[in-house]
Amino acid sequence: MINFGSLGLIALSSFTLYAWLTSSSLFKPIIHKQPLFCTPLRVESPDHPINLKRIVAQAYKDKQQISIVGAGYSQGGQTCASQALQINIREMNQLINLNLEEREVTVQSGITWQQLQERLSIFGLSVSAMQSYADFTVGGSLGVNAHGQDVNWNPLSRSVVSMRVLMTDGRTLNTSRSENPELFKAVLGTYGLVGIITEVTLKVLPNTILLKQVDLISTHNYNDYITGLSRDKPLALHSARLSINPLYRFKNLVAVNFFDTGQLAIPEQEDHELNYPDTHYLNLVKKSWLAQTARTTVEYFWLEQNGEMTRNQAMGESVVSLKNTVAGSKDILQEYFIPPDKLQLFIGKLKEWLGQHSYFTLINATIRKVNADRDSLLPYAPEDRFAVVLFINLPDNETSNTRMQNATRELIDTVLDLNGRYYLPYALYASYNQFWQAYPEFKNVIEAKTKWDRAGLLTNRLYQSYGTF
Numbered sequence: 001m002i003n004f005g006s007l008g009l010i011a012l013s014s015f016t017l018y019a020w021l022t023s024s025s026l027f028k029p030i031i032h033k034q035p036l037f038c039t040p041l042r043v044e045s046p047d048h049p050i051n052l053k054r055i056v057a058q059a060y061k062d063k064q065q066i067s068i069v070g071a072g073y074s075q076g077g078q079t080c081a082s083q084a085l086q087i088n089i090r091e092m093n094q095l096i097n098l099n100l101e102e103r104e105v106t107v108q109s110g111i112t113w114q115q116l117q118e119r120l121s122i123f124g125l126s127v128s129a130m131q132s133y134a135d136f137t138v139g140g141s142l143g144v145n146a147h148g149q150d151v152n153w154n155p156l157s158r159s160v161v162s163m164r165v166l167m168t169d170g171r172t173l174n175t176s177r178s179e180n181p182e183l184f185k186a187v188l189g190t191y192g193l194v195g196i197i198t199e200v201t202l203k204v205l206p207n208t209i210l211l212k213q214v215d216l217i218s219t220h221n222y223n224d225y226i227t228g229l230s231r232d233k234p235l236a237l238h239s240a241r242l243s244i245n246p247l248y249r250f251k252n253l254v255a256v257n258f259f260d261t262g263q264l265a266i267p268e269q270e271d272h273e274l275n276y277p278d279t280h281y282l283n284l285v286k287k288s289w290l291a292q293t294a295r296t297t298v299e300y301f302w303l304e305q306n307g308e309m310t311r312n313q314a315m316g317e318s319v320v321s322l323k324n325t326v327a328g329s330k331d332i333l334q335e336y337f338i339p340p341d342k343l344q345l346f347i348g349k350l351k352e353w354l355g356q357h358s359y360f361t362l363i364n365a366t367i368r369k370v371n372a373d374r375d376s377l378l379p380y381a382p383e384d385r386f387a388v389v390l391f392i393n394l395p396d397n398e399t400s401n402t403r404m405q406n407a408t409r410e411l412i413d414t415v416l417d418l419n420g421r422y423y424l425p426y427a428l429y430a431s432y433n434q435f436w437q438a439y440p441e442f443k444n445v446i447e448a449k450t451k452w453d454r455a456g457l458l459t460n461r462l463y464q465s466y467g468t469f
């Protein structure tokens with residue numbers, strides 16, 4: 001049964017508090033990107049592949065180590081290493097070709113999803129797969145083989161037709177499932193450790209009108225619910241937010257679905273602005289127990305509304321909507337990939353885990369559907385999985401970071417026992433043994449690195465932490 005009887009009252013009192021707080025000047029934006037964990041030697045920002053090639057050639061000559069950064073939203077130093085040259089790829093952000101017949105777009109890897117959506121929408125097209133937010137670069141997303149709300153095209157590699165990759169020895173190679181297929185696998189989702197993706201050709205989709213449908217359901221019915229979802233109508237996007245109400249934690253969830261109507265959006269009517277949902281309520285949840293109890297009620301009855309929007313609009317939210325305004329605290333993300341038949345068990349364990357650790361606050365726990373990754377050498381979902389994303393607020397100091405690391409290791413052990421994996425773009429909390437237990441395929445990445453990056457120039461904190469035997 002769904003428990004939202006008493007939540008209504010609580011929601012009302014929370015609204016009053018919310019209205020007062022949001023009208024006050026207490027909310028001042030602080031940060032939304034994580035600080036770097038290393039000091040690069042210097043940063044180079046080439047705006048053309050020729051300049052990039054020149055920089056890499058010089059580094060090769062000098063035996064200078066290199067890290068690559070896109071939009072820089074990974075949270076554990078996956079884009080940098082102390083004393084390494086950091087190559088910022090964001091200036092290489094051109095759309096190179098749009099093949100309307102094949103519905104394929106070729107872009108430079110520093111383009112962001114938002115920049116790409118803007119250009120595609122003019123032609124009535126949309127991105128197939130990307131993260132839940134549009135601020136990331138295509139290259140950085142390929143570097144982690146991202147996934148998002150799209151249920152058919154994730155992980156992102158599914159939509160990749162081909163890539164051009166600059167090797168550290170100066171060669172630029174084309175790669176696809178038929179041309180240099182080993183390199184294709186070795187570059188996708190391997191955190192910039194094998195080669196630098198300069199261009200990519202992606203499959204795109206028509207920018208159709210999607211019908212948004214929001215459901216409040218009991219969590220223990222979720223597996224059946226999602227199996228039945230696309231029986232009658234084509235499901236395009238899906239995510240489900242577990243109730244974080246401390247009184248009935250995880251009992252219910254709000255499922256947000258977008259069904260494809262097949263009707264094309266009119267390009268001129270497209271709004272190119274990113275969506276910036278109100279950050280105030282999210283920040284209130286970090287501080288107020290009342291707001292936590294009312295969260296699901298507020299979300300279902302107020303924040304999420306049924307309706308129609310284009311695919312680009314539904315996929316056009318900005319991470320700015322997550323901006324932390326609570327002084328002295330930071331937000332972190334974690335994500336776990338769980339076999340479908342273990343999801344309910346994991347949710348129970350997650351609840352126990354939260355009960356044992358009270359110094360941080362769970363702000364969001366979202367479930368998404370992730371398809372088996374057949375492309376990357378380093379798959380986080382070797383088979384179909386449910387991804388459970390945790391958005392956590394904790395005091396921004398060393399003590400709480402250490403406590404978070406210890407707590408995370410406990411949770412990773414639980415996930416590994418369930419034959420699941422954790423996601424790598426976040427804080428490097430996992431122990432060395434946990435990393436290797438989760439990702440035994442990393443030895444194949446090291447082999448590929450030996451072949452394609454012979455001089456061993458490409459590096460980052462992830463590699464430095466776990467990449468040695």
Ligand SMILES: Cc1cc2nc3c(=O)[nH]c(=O)nc-3n(C[C@H](O)[C@H](O)[C@H](O)COP(=O)(O)OP(=O)(O)OC[C@H]3O[C@@H](n4cnc5c(N)ncnc54)[C@H](O)[C@@H]3O)c2cc1C
Pocket residue numbers: 067068069070071072073074075078079089109110130131132133135136137138139140141142143144145146147148190191192193195196197198319322333425460
């Ligand atoms: C608020 C927030 C929400 C998120 N939501 C999602 C989500 O919904 N789904 C998801 O999958 N992930 C999600 N993430 C994780 C995020 O997707 C990854 O960190 C992603 O890589 C960010 O893109 P970026 O451009 O910032 O990449 P960066 O952090 O800059 O780079 C990521 C990795 O790719 C490598 N790289 C960058 N460019 C290239 C290139 N041209 N060639 C080769 N390697 C390259 C980098 O070296 C690095 O190892 C989220 C992160 C945050 C902070």
